[in-house]
Amino acid sequence: MNSNAVKAILPASLLLMCGLCSCTQEKTMAKSEGIVTTSRMLNPIAPPGMYIADPEARVMPDGRLYVYGSRDESPENWCSRSYNVLSTSDMVHWEADQCSFATDGPGKQTDYTDRILYAPDCIYHNGKYYLYYCLAGELADDEGVAVGDSPYGPFRDGRVIKGALGIDPSVFIDDDGQGYLFWGQGSAKGAKLSKDMLSLDGEIHDRIVTYKEHAFNEGSSVRKRNGIYYFIYPGHQRHGQSNCATLNYATSDSVFGPYTYRGVIIDNLKSGNAVENNHGSIVEFNGRWYIFYHRPTHASSTMRKACVEPIHFNEDGTIQEVEMTTQGVGGPIDPRIRMDAARACEMEGNVRVVVRRPDNDIPVEYLAEIRDGDYACWRYFDFNAATVRRFICKTWDKSLAGIVEIRLDAPDGELIGTCDVKPMAGETAYAIHETDVRPITGKHALFLVFRGKHAEDTGKSLMNLEWFRFGE
Known part of the structure; x- marks a missing residue:
């Protein structure tokens, strides 16, 4: 280069x-x-x-x-x-x-x-x-x-x-x-x-x-x-x-x-x-x-x-295998803290992390090129930290009509809410979306599964996800 x-x-x-x-x-x-x-x-x-x-x-x-x-x-x-x-x-x-x-x-x-x-x-x-x-x-x-x-x-x-x-x-x-x-x-x-x-x-x-x-x-x-x-x-x-x-x-x-x-x-x-x-x-x-x-x-x-x-060593000196997480070296994450979508530790489908570099601002990483059926995962959240009832997320740039399924522990795990993403042709730089979620407790991995609303959008980019958080 x-x-x-x-x-x-x-x-x-x-x-x-x-x-x-x-x-x-x-x-x-x-x-x-x-x-x-x-x-x-x-x-x-x-x-x-x-x-x-x-x-x-x-x-x-x-x-x-x-x-x-x-x-x-x-x-x-x-x-x-x-x-x-x-x-x-x-x-x-x-x-x-x-x-x-x-x-x-x-x-x-x-x-x-x-x-x-x-x-x-x-x-x-x-x-x-x-x-x-x-x-x-x-x-x-x-x-x-x-x-x-x-x-x-x-x-x-x-x-x-x-x-x-x-x-x-x-x-x-x-x-x-x-x-x-x-x-x-x-x-x-x-x-x-x-x-x-x-x-x-x-x-x-x-x-x-x-x-x-x-x-x-x-x-x-x-x-x-x-x-x-x-x-x-x-x-x-x-x-x-x-x-x-x-x-x-x-x-x-x-x-x-x-x-x-x-x-x-x-x-x-x-x-x-x-x-x-x-x-x-x-x-x-x-x-x-x-x-x-x-x-x-x-x-x-x-x-x-x-x-x-x-990581953890056994008494004989062997090392236990560990999984990738978003939480890293600490304990489970407070769901009320805004989570950068780019910190997903597991992704499936066409979705990928990219970076946006505004002319007069710091770089922003986000999930891009999301298609129907893609999912991303963040491990782990502490839902005992607070009783959350709302899910809020930010999409960047253009969007097609879609749904974000909010699931626990697996891409087909317990569904606690769905968030509608309205189509946007670029009339604003981004959009904020909110929905109710069922109150839950315990430590959970969070899976967001992305769905398109129209068959003609299959194979197309539905949305770009910048961040999400839960509200009380």
Whole structure:
């Protein structure tokens, strides 16, 4: 992609403050049946208009958690020529810093290439921060490293790591201080790092985790817990060779293996209608473990957004599989809080997340191209937080005559109300729709199923949904 296509999406540092953005929510006023809703960040964690994929999460010496990932900027191409950094002190409020490292444009730190940057990783060691990056294509200089004085970057003087041919580097430092680098596609490779963390030191180990034995595709990520090495990676075994939607893991008592396949941690298959891959990592933060992963948008396998879910270890060290949610790291969501439709964690049909960029306003993501029979899901809502009796939603731009079925827990689950969407030819920019709903209690996934009213509208776009909320 031409570097002129790289555009600034947000200010250089964007702080998402509680109360200023619908991705945070205030504490509920009620507590019942053990369900407690508190302020938290919802999935996805990146702000509207910013697409960060392949998230490697790291807790740095300042106590904050940082997420390093590739940055998507086009539905037609993977990644871009620069990286952004997300960070948080509480998993609620996230900051985004742009252009921490680049091969072209602002922040360029490679005098030998302007190639597209694939997934990175970053780690702290002996007072410095080491960013490991990789380049699109298959040449002799696939992997590189740049060094910074801060976890935010900037990372300077990118240089080639000779001998590391392949994609998606992951760095790991063992308990004795020895550093390791892992990379590869189809077959994971790894080697010790030199004391200065800038080059490989000694033998390259091949076939550490493989496609045949572990359903390994790419995206190595290594962690250690209670003496067990965990190799996290996207896998093919559940959905076939053309789709590595699962994040798998394998374990070993040695950093270079042999590794034993253990299972799936999370599966992003239903997060959109063009899912092709997943990529992420696990991390312990403030005494709790999490998995970071991504979901695609724009009906494309790119334009991906980082998300996070809590995970749980069994006594034997195995990890329980978790589902994708909208609530993310917190408890169920107060239904009275306005929910951005683009935060759907499951979609079926033609529906997809896209972004609208008003000339003088912030980017807005919404559900677009909705057709008859499509549905979207948001997990989970706490309907004990208040007795809700109304459903309100906003559609954007033109609409055909349609109905939104409001259902619980499944696309054919309990129907608690229907909302009419009147046709609109563009006489206003948007429309607000309201309907009564039956009062309910408990924790539920919310499914919105979209129906057209006229047979001649089959196959046509019915509406674009920007947000919804429940009222008392």
